[in-house]
Amino acid sequence: MKNFKIREIHVRWVGIFLVGFLVMFTEQEGTQAAALPFWTHYFISVGFTAIYWNGAYLIFMRFRKVFPEISQTYKRIILTYMALFFWMSVGGIPFKMVLGLVEYTWSGVLLACSEYFLLNIILAIIIGTIYETVFFFEKWKESIQQNEELKNQQIRTQFEVLQNQMSPHFLFNSLNTLTTLIAENQQVAIDFTQKLSEVYRYILQNKERDLVHLHEELDFARSYLYLLKMRFPDNLTATFNVDKKYENLSIAPLTIQ
Incomplete structure (x- = not known):
């Protein structure tokens, strides 16, 4: 019981029995439903409330999945309410026909749609607004949680960058590699020097930035990998497989490294 949490499904099913009870008192005198015995009337009312509410829940979940972003709120709300109004008007009619509460005629269907139209609209607005x-x-x-996680990651990244700058090992190893390349292949040594300057220029330029574009980070990672491959030519392999459409998204600097 200590880990018990009130979830949407608990609220929904408790609410179904409560709303079903309240809906009974909205029945107009003289209707077939109002003439039924109390418990029969109650369970029918609960049944229809369950049908409407669970159908509305599926509508909410569907539009949340299709329009999940905060920027899509207006579109999601408009389409959700339109679907809700339609569902609350016609969703239970087939079941009313089965129970004999609605005639199998167009006039009977239209009467059923309009009989509780105002109540259905009010319930749709209330439930929709809550959801x-x-x-x-x-x-x-x-x-908020994502922003906090990003800030924490940024702090960790900056600390790691500071550590890398304070530690001369990478630079010393790179210079040793460069010394060997100068004696063996001057053109490769020139390329190596350019990549080394690009790596340190990127670190110095972006150490204070919160975010960089993904394509910038990928270019840096390729330059950094090039330096490492000069030291470990046969023992290090890496591939980059990033869709072009993601390259303008943002990422914390040096995270790929």
């Missing part, structure tokens, strides 16, 4: 409010705050909380 959208909860979803908005969940996304807002996720956004």
Whole structure:
């Protein structure tokens, strides 16, 4: 019981029985439903409430999946409410026909659609507003958590960069490699020197930045990998497989390294 948390499914099914009870009192005198025995009337009311509410839940989940971003909130809300209004108007009609509460005629269907139209709209607005409010705050909380994680990653990255700058091992190893290349192949030594300057220029230019474009980070990683391959030509292999459409996204500097 210590780990028990109130979840949406708990609220939904408790709410179904409560709303089902309240809906009974909205039945107009003289209708077939109002003339039923209390418990029969109650369970039918709960059944229809369950049908409507669970259908509405599926609508919410569908549009959240299609339009998950905060920037898509207006589009998601408009389409969700349109689908909700339609569902609340016609969703239960087939079941009412099965129970004999609606005539198998067009006039019977139209009457059933309009009979509780105002109540259905009110319930759709109330339930929709609750779901959208909860979803908005969940996304807002996720956004805050992501920002905090990004800040923490940035601090760790800056610390690692500082460590790398303070430690001369990489530079000394690179210079030793360069000395060997100068004696063996001057053109390769020139290329190596250019890559080494690119690596340290990137580190110095971006150590204070929060984010860089992914294509910049990939270029740096390739230059860094080039230097390492000069030291370990046969013992180090790496491949880059990044779709072009992602290269303008942002990433914390030096994370690929």
